[in-house]
Amino acid sequence: MKIIMDMFGGDNSPEAPLRGAALAASEYGVDILAVGDKAKMEQVCRDGKIDTSRFEFCDAPLVMPVCAEPTEAVKSYKDSSLTTSMRLLAEGRGDAMVGAGSTGAMVVAATLVAKRLHGIKRAALATVLPSLSGQYMLLDLGANVECRPEMLVQFGLMGSIYMDKVMGVKDPKVALINIGADETNGRELQVEAYRLMKTAPYDFIGNIEPRDLPIGGCDVAVADGWTGNVVLKLTEGLGSAFGKMFKAMLTKNAMTKLAALTLHGGINDFKKRLDYTEAGGAPLLGIAKPVIKAHGSSNAKAFKNAVRQAKAFVDGDVNGTIARALADMNTEEADE
Amino acid sequence: MKIIMDMFGGDNSPEAPLRGAALAASEYGVDILAVGDKAKMEQVCRDGKIDTSRFEFCDAPLVMPVCAEPTEAVKSYKDSSLTTSMRLLAEGRGDAMVGAGSTGAMVVAATLVAKRLHGIKRAALATVLPSLSGQYMLLDLGANVECRPEMLVQFGLMGSIYMDKVMGVKDPKVALINIGADETNGRELQVEAYRLMKTAPYDFIGNIEPRDLPIGGCDVAVADGWTGNVVLKLTEGLGSAFGKMFKAMLTKNAMTKLAALTLHGGINDFKKRLDYTEAGGAPLLGIAKPVIKAHGSSNAKAFKNAVRQAKAFVDGDVNGTIARALADMNTEEADE
Numbered sequence: 001m002k003i004i005m006d007m008f009g010g011d012n013s014p015e016a017p018l019r020g021a022a023l024a025a026s027e028y029g030v031d032i033l034a035v036g037d038k039a040k041m042e043q044v045c046r047d048g049k050i051d052t053s054r055f056e057f058c059d060a061p062l063v064m065p066v067c068a069e070p071t072e073a074v075k076s077y078k079d080s081s082l083t084t085s086m087r088l089l090a091e092g093r094g095d096a097m098v099g100a101g102s103t104g105a106m107v108v109a110a111t112l113v114a115k116r117l118h119g120i121k122r123a124a125l126a127t128v129l130p131s132l133s134g135q136y137m138l139l140d141l142g143a144n145v146e147c148r149p150e151m152l153v154q155f156g157l158m159g160s161i162y163m164d165k166v167m168g169v170k171d172p173k174v175a176l177i178n179i180g181a182d183e184t185n186g187r188e189l190q191v192e193a194y195r196l197m198k199t200a201p202y203d204f205i206g207n208i209e210p211r212d213l214p215i216g217g218c219d220v221a222v223a224d225g226w227t228g229n230v231v232l233k234l235t236e237g238l239g240s241a242f243g244k245m246f247k248a249m250l251t252k253n254a255m256t257k258l259a260a261l262t263l264h265g266g267i268n269d270f271k272k273r274l275d276y277t278e279a280g281g282a283p284l285l286g287i288a289k290p291v292i293k294a295h296g297s298s299n300a301k302a303f304k305n306a307v308r309q310a311k312a313f314v315d316g317d318v319n320g321t322i323a324r325a326l327a328d329m330n331t332e333e334a335d336e
Numbered sequence: 337m338k339i340i341m342d343m344f345g346g347d348n349s350p351e352a353p354l355r356g357a358a359l360a361a362s363e364y365g366v367d368i369l370a371v372g373d374k375a376k377m378e379q380v381c382r383d384g385k386i387d388t389s390r391f392e393f394c395d396a397p398l399v400m401p402v403c404a405e406p407t408e409a410v411k412s413y414k415d416s417s418l419t420t421s422m423r424l425l426a427e428g429r430g431d432a433m434v435g436a437g438s439t440g441a442m443v444v445a446a447t448l449v450a451k452r453l454h455g456i457k458r459a460a461l462a463t464v465l466p467s468l469s470g471q472y473m474l475l476d477l478g479a480n481v482e483c484r485p486e487m488l489v490q491f492g493l494m495g496s497i498y499m500d501k502v503m504g505v506k507d508p509k510v511a512l513i514n515i516g517a518d519e520t521n522g523r524e525l526q527v528e529a530y531r532l533m534k535t536a537p538y539d540f541i542g543n544i545e546p547r548d549l550p551i552g553g554c555d556v557a558v559a560d561g562w563t564g565n566v567v568l569k570l571t572e573g574l575g576s577a578f579g580k581m582f583k584a585m586l587t588k589n590a591m592t593k594l595a596a597l598t599l600h601g602g603i604n605d606f607k608k609r610l611d612y613t614e615a616g617g618a619p620l621l622g623i624a625k626p627v628i629k630a631h632g633s634s635n636a637k638a639f640k641n642a643v644r645q646a647k648a649f650v651d652g653d654v655n656g657t658i659a660r661a662l663a664d665m666n667t668e669e670a671d672e
Contacts, residue, residue, distance in 0.1 A: 131577070132577050132580060132581070142515060145515070145522070145523055146523060177566070179478060179481070179562060179565040179566065179569070186481070186562075187481055187482060187562055209569055209573075210565075210566045210569040210570035210573060211569040211570065211572050211573035211576075212573060213570065213573060214570075214573045214574045214576075214577035215573060215576070215577055226515060226522075226523055226563075227562075227563070227566060229515040229546075230513070230515065230546045230563060230566055230567065231566065231570060233515070233545055233546040233547040234546035234547065234549065234550075234567060234570050234571070234574075235570070235574065236547050237545075237546060237547035237548060237549060237550045237551060238550045238570075238571065238574045238575075238578075239574075240547075240550075240551070241467070241468050241550035241551055242574075242578045244468060245468070246582070249599060250599070255598045256598055256599055258595075258598070259594075259595035259596075259598040259599055260595075262591045262592055262594070262595040263585060263586070263592055263595055
């Protein structure tokens, strides 16, 4: 299996993605197609003693600026490392793509260059968040600020298949994020999406209120990109705020510092549950080939995990399963 | 000052609101107009030895069912304790109203019976949430699931005046909840609201991302009711989830239990910051007279605090200040 990597996205590029790719190559037995400024990549690998035995390099020296308007940027920077990575993916030069470029640019480049899966209306960015009873997948995280009900129905399908094939959750419970439990609650978008999701080919369990997301109760939480982004960012912000309050409490005086030592194991568990970099990156679902968006601040370990995730995305045949499910849905609709 | 109270809203009625009212009457020197089933209220006060020396009773034995559709319920239950309380408020029989009925019914009854402040497009439900650097007011919490930009501009005005006059925050910083920092981020609603808020007569500091809400950075966070409800409920849910994780960590074994004793003071601080019942209720801003919505699960202490809040709402002349600010805005618009 060959993973295409944009080595010039993210805050720590190119060293962190190169080092992460080398770790992943040796640990998971994958080949890497490293895209970016070739001379610079080779220099960094030499200086940093990064093993390139499973690397192939593709020279694309242009770097897309982070601040640019996504659609404009993708059109103006046709030869950037990001756009080139997507073109190589479309040409079948690799099985999946990993990058840490800006979210907007990755979504646009994936959609315009690598293209959507046949029948998918919009690609959705997803991530797995912790809950008291385990974890749940949240999507869309912001690729689509405005959504139509049919898009939410497809998000549920894609999330359900990903949780099954990659995360090993059998018959994932899919819920719609809403501000009430009743099917008449919410905006028009949610009311219509609820109606359509009732007959979708996955285990739709109805609405979930944001209060219940961190408690648990669903395996896939579906939202438009606006709402999903609010949920993701507030979860991150509150996690960080509670962590700081907790730390302040434990470092107050000598007695509390002693108590902190006793709690060491528990505190590490606590931290690990809040550490989203452990999970790898965010899958962009609905593109013709697997794409993983790594955090902008990813270190080598996070990139390694993102490659592991890309491999699982391919191994699980998530896209083939989505395509077959869509074909079945269309056949059923035609039969009705 | 006389506070009108619906004694038959909430899970613990009528005892908790009656007891809370008596505590408030003695502590803050206010009179109470107690609305509901008079015989039952008198019985509960006798049995529970509740001091009724500052109470006046108004008999309204009908209780509005919690599950009913709000607009239908208000129209069908014209003589319910809730609707009667709002009518008494409109008639000037009291200075403010406190109740713990269902949010939807309270908003509809307030709007239809007590009426909006002249010039206000929609009433908004608000609450104060904790942040690392202090606290911030969040509005709207769900009274208006769909909003127009001008409504958000008014929410900012009302929140700013409330924080100044009731919470004592001078020149409150007002921010718009958005999924990016730029004025072009968000849905059409946010882009247009941002443009209008730039010239509004308060200290508009631009967008705030949900990640930064619990950290601090604004005194008033403005959102449509959908988004505000998601932020409120997720904050509550994550607070509860972190509390449970924390408790599990501290009660793991004898050593951690010993550590918990050392942390006692810190843990109490932590709990208090998460205890929204301390704050009282949620002001419904934009109604002709002050209305406080108490939590459905309020106990006597929470009702006492809700009355304290209603008194501060009146004492601060929040409504008079809002009315004057609106008049100024209209004059300026006419001058342009």
